[in-house]
Amino acid sequence: MKTALYSIAAILALATTPAFAQLPAPLKTDVTTRVNAMYPWLDTVYKDLHAHPEIAFQETRTAGKLAAEMRKLGFEVTEKVGKTGVVAVLKNGAGPTVLVRTDMDGLPMEEKTGLPYASRVRAMSDGRESFVTHSCGHDVHMASWLGSARTLVELKSQWKGTLVFIAQPAEEIAGGARAMLDDGLFKRFPKPDYAFALHSWPLAHGTVGFNSGPVSSNSDTIEFVFKGRGGHGSAPDKSVDPITIAARFVVDVQTVISREKDPKEFGVVTIGAIQGGTVGNIIPDSVLVRGTIRSYSPAVRAKLLEGVRRVANASAAMAGAPAPDLKFISGGEAIVNSEALVNKTEAVFRDAFGAANAQRMPAMTASEDFSVFVNEGVPSMFFFTGIYDPKAVLEAAREGGKPIAFNHSPFYAPVPEPSIKTAAQAMSLAVLNVLGR
Numbered sequence: 001m002k003t004a005l006y007s008i009a010a011i012l013a014l015a016t017t018p019a020f021a022q023l024p025a026p027l028k029t030d031v032t033t034r035v036n037a038m039y040p041w042l043d044t045v046y047k048d049l050h051a052h053p054e055i056a057f058q059e060t061r062t063a064g065k066l067a068a069e070m071r072k073l074g075f076e077v078t079e080k081v082g083k084t085g086v087v088a089v090l091k092n093g094a095g096p097t098v099l100v101r102t103d104m105d106g107l108p109m110e111e112k113t114g115l116p117y118a119s120r121v122r123a124m125s126d127g128r129e130s131f132v133t134h135s136c137g138h139d140v141h142m143a144s145w146l147g148s149a150r151t152l153v154e155l156k157s158q159w160k161g162t163l164v165f166i167a168q169p170a171e172e173i174a175g176g177a178r179a180m181l182d183d184g185l186f187k188r189f190p191k192p193d194y195a196f197a198l199h200s201w202p203l204a205h206g207t208v209g210f211n212s213g214p215v216s217s218n219s220d221t222i223e224f225v226f227k228g229r230g231g232h233g234s235a236p237d238k239s240v241d242p243i244t245i246a247a248r249f250v251v252d253v254q255t256v257i258s259r260e261k262d263p264k265e266f267g268v269v270t271i272g273a274i275q276g277g278t279v280g281n282i283i284p285d286s287v288l289v290r291g292t293i294r295s296y297s298p299a300v301r302a303k304l305l306e307g308v309r310r311v312a313n314a315s316a317a318m319a320g321a322p323a324p325d326l327k328f329i330s331g332g333e334a335i336v337n338s339e340a341l342v343n344k345t346e347a348v349f350r351d352a353f354g355a356a357n358a359q360r361m362p363a364m365t366a367s368e369d370f371s372v373f374v375n376e377g378v379p380s381m382f383f384f385t386g387i388y389d390p391k392a393v394l395e396a397a398r399e400g401g402k403p404i405a406f407n408h409s410p411f412y413a414p415v416p417e418p419s420i421k422t423a424a425q426a427m428s429l430a431v432l433n434v435l436g437r
């Protein structure tokens with residue numbers, strides 16, 4: 001009977017203490033005030049990182065800077081986790097462990113923004129020298145990551161728990177999260193109860209976007225070699241032509257999307273490269289075709305992979321050619337956000353930024369390897385923060401309006417101050433909201 005009474009009391013206690021209590025109003029104001037006050041520091045760090053981008057798994061200067069700043073803030077910092085990754089831990093009493101991720105890598109492309117702090121850095125990428133640019137906003141993520149860390153340190157008396165701030169390498173090649181995990185991220189350091197990451201997105205600055213369920217796509221890369229039998233262009237009957245086989249495949253593979261996939265479900269097949277032949281009068285021996293397959297659900301993913309394989313084999317079989325070499329390379333799974341965590345965070349975002357500036361948005365069709373951490377069973381939330389002048393965003397949405405630069409554009413140019421401030425505030429609030437008090 002005693003135990004029964006005890007359980008009833010426990011249930012009553014649970015019912016009266018909502019699992020997701022709201023943040024006290026002064027704490028919200030405190031976050032804004034502190035982020036505003038520290039902004040000059042964040043601006044300096046941001047412009048330095050922007051001007052010195054580094055390619056995936058080469059982020060040594062970047063990692064060194066972040067590690068030094070986190071040590072100054074009082075975090076216990078470990079470097080070279082997953083090649084160039086950084087793990088910064090701050091223990092502050094009994095409470096939940098919360099992970100916050102930033103990515104660090106730039107892209108092998110030339111920046112054309114003309115900004116005074118634009119990158120002119122060059123580096124070796126894939127055996128070729130290339131310009132390097134932060135054209136995906138990872139510099140915004142790093143600056144705001146530092147901003148949230150410092151805000152949480154300054155507000156240390158107001159929460160209990162453990163912070164695990166990680167700076168992940170090689171997000172762009174979907175390799176860094178796996179490298180950190182394989183290097184013992186969740187064994188050598190506290191495993192998180194919650195994980196957060198944000199990504200800058202071409203929304204108006206001052207706004208945040210999010211959703212529960214899948215928010216990024218499954219990604220699979222294909223590398224197919226269609227084989228024929230080379231010969232003279234004037235005598236196709238003496239050869240097997242892999243150019244026509246590849247051409248048929250490139251066209252027919254789109255019927256997997258238009259005729260086989262459920263039209264209500266998201267799925268894309270893009271062939272981005274074809275390489276074969278040298279001159280007009282030689283039928284080559286083989287043709288290389290590369291592409292990407294994107295989806296949200298595991299069922300659609302399986303269906304697309306099977307369909308693409310079947311069309312490739314059939315294209316070769318129709319020509320009486322040898323079976324093609326079909327290579328599928330997994331580029332990672334979709335990020336599936338925790339519904340409970342998103343609902344809880346949504347309430348705080350709406351309260352802090354206003355309902356109009358904190359809205360649900362559709363999943364992105366791009367992929368992100370933050371899913372590697374989520375798939376370790378960590379309730380997580382990956383959300384988006386705006387970077388552009390609201391007027392420019394409105395203009396771009398107008399029919400015939402001037403477009404704004406999307407991620408990976410050489411003209412990608414976030415407006416630093418409002419973008420970094422919003423990101424730092426949003427992340428600080430999301431983390432405070434799940435920490436103990």
Ligand SMILES: [Zn+2]
Pocket residue numbers: 135136172407408
């Ligand atoms: Zn990117």
Ligand SMILES: [Zn+2]
Pocket residue numbers: 103136137138171199
């Ligand atoms: Zn990115």
